[in-house]
Amino acid sequence: MDKKIKILIVEDDESIRDILLAFIQQNGYLVMSAADGMAGYDLFVREAPQLVILDIMMPRMNGYDLLKKIREISDTPVILLTALGREQEQARGFDLLADDYIVKPFSHTILIKRIEAVLRRNRPDTPPDMIRHGDVQLLRNSCEIRFRDELIDFTPKEYELIKFMLENQDHVFTRNHLLDILWGEEYYGNEKIIDNHIKNIRKKLDCELIQTVWGMGYKISSKNTK
Incomplete structure (x- = not known):
């Protein structure tokens, strides 16, 4: 204390x-x-x-x-x-x-x-390897994500998706853009895999971290931190 x-x-x-x-x-x-x-x-x-x-x-x-x-x-x-x-x-x-x-x-x-x-x-003392968004804390060095100080288990792709969007808050990304970032331009799978990953993330986090922008894609808003 x-x-x-x-x-x-x-x-x-x-x-x-x-x-x-x-x-x-x-x-x-x-x-x-x-x-x-x-x-x-x-x-x-x-x-x-x-x-x-x-x-x-x-x-x-x-x-x-x-x-x-x-x-x-x-x-x-x-x-x-x-x-x-x-x-x-x-x-x-x-x-x-x-x-x-x-x-x-x-x-x-x-x-x-x-x-x-x-x-x-x-608290303002956010460590340099941490991204804090409301109750969500992402630790780059340990590749961990905590919600209200509880460690949440994410798959590597779920972690990379959250990390990328936290580092680019307020930007709207299409499914294809996120596919290119996370899987590379040579990936030819169904873009619905992004929807499935985001659905799983929402189940694990009791907050509206990733928002749907209808007709466009997804974003994390820097204003939605409470």
Whole structure:
């Protein structure tokens, strides 16, 4: 655990705030807290935390408005923590670029796991041999692909297909182009083999990594990293 990681809690309920502060500190983080949105924003600007845990229903400035202000100046990860559990409220939080949403009551152990996951997805220290795309990590030196830190078993061609497309994000490739890249121009097999490989990749990864561009081919979007 990196004990220099700072987490800001913005929560108007003093009892919840104190419990969160103590529990998160016990797990090795530096923790600061604020009791309302205005104080939270001032503390955020002054202390530059690596993660914000943010209640929604607060005086002076609610959580949605504070999240908007944070996003105007920073992409620091934000976890919304609230009793508002309806789908439209969660959707609004994600529309405002929240990184996660936890509904009260919640397990403190699960909260720590969600904190670790969000920090892991947003850490900037990507090794030079790694390509990171959301929860997917490709390691060139060891020819491994991990999804949410779990090693996934891919065939050599599946690995090469993912690697090539990750190295060329936002480009749309036809089946024939991918055939030439992966099998060479002398390959005369059915181009549907590309569809089969992509189908197998999608079964192994619980995320929309490779997108279908109808009538054209396939791509990996650099914007689709959450």
